[in-house]
Amino acid sequence: MATRKTAARRKSKPKHAYRLLVKLEGSEPTVWRLISVPGHMTLADLDRIIQAAMGWTNSHMHLFAIDGNLYGLPDDEWIDDKPVLPDDEFTLDEVVGTTVKGFLHEYDLGDGWHHDVTVQAVELPDEGRNSWPMCLAGANACPPEDVGGLGGYEEFLQAIGDPSHEQHDAMLRWCGGPFDPKSFDINSANRAIRDWLSERL
Structure with missing residues (x-):
């Protein structure tokens, strides 16, 4: 108020x-x-x-x-x-x-x-x-909410940028779809x- x-x-x-x-x-x-x-x-x-x-x-x-x-x-x-x-x-x-x-x-x-x-x-x-x-x-x-700070964001970008990464699909689901860090x-x-x-x- x-x-x-x-x-x-x-x-x-x-x-x-x-x-x-x-x-x-x-x-x-x-x-x-x-x-x-x-x-x-x-x-x-x-x-x-x-x-x-x-x-x-x-x-x-x-x-x-x-x-x-x-x-x-x-x-x-x-x-x-x-x-x-x-x-x-x-x-x-x-x-x-x-x-x-x-x-x-x-x-x-x-x-x-x-x-x-x-x-x-x-x-x-x-x-x-x-x-x-x-x-x-x-x-x-800007990074997604609750991604875990700069370290977590770096890991997130690695995962979504590499289709062979073990967390690739999980991270895409977590953030709701494709994520372009340059957008x-x-x-x-x-x-x-x-x-x-x-x-x-």
Whole structure:
């Protein structure tokens, strides 16, 4: 449920629009997306935009590391030296501003998908051009959910790429059919972002 503070921020106008290059660390071929996000959106919103653009399904926890602070879903049972701040209470305008040049987004704390996020540009908001989140470009498919991190993904690609591999048929069934690691459809990425936006409103 949105708090009054969060709801008020959603109605506020952005101070900036951010062009962010999101790269999945260690992926081969490199999985990347270029996204544009208005600054009044929260870090929780940014997590869902990254997931939609990449192809993740919001099935796991996430975490941001920005300028020495951690943002995500605070968990009283998870004891750490640094507290996790609630990411639905901080906007990009507040946290990234005009000085932060890059940060880390981790999705699925078990498989450990680390996204290196580079701030490529901080623009003035333009209602007709960058006032809504969108995917501008990208390359290569993100790994399937629960594949087992980078090591599991490498084994998965070996299995589906070799019809003689003992796990070939099992992996095809598991992922629901053929998988092309070099595929990327910008229309599907933006459709996923629009679907999330419609659910959020």
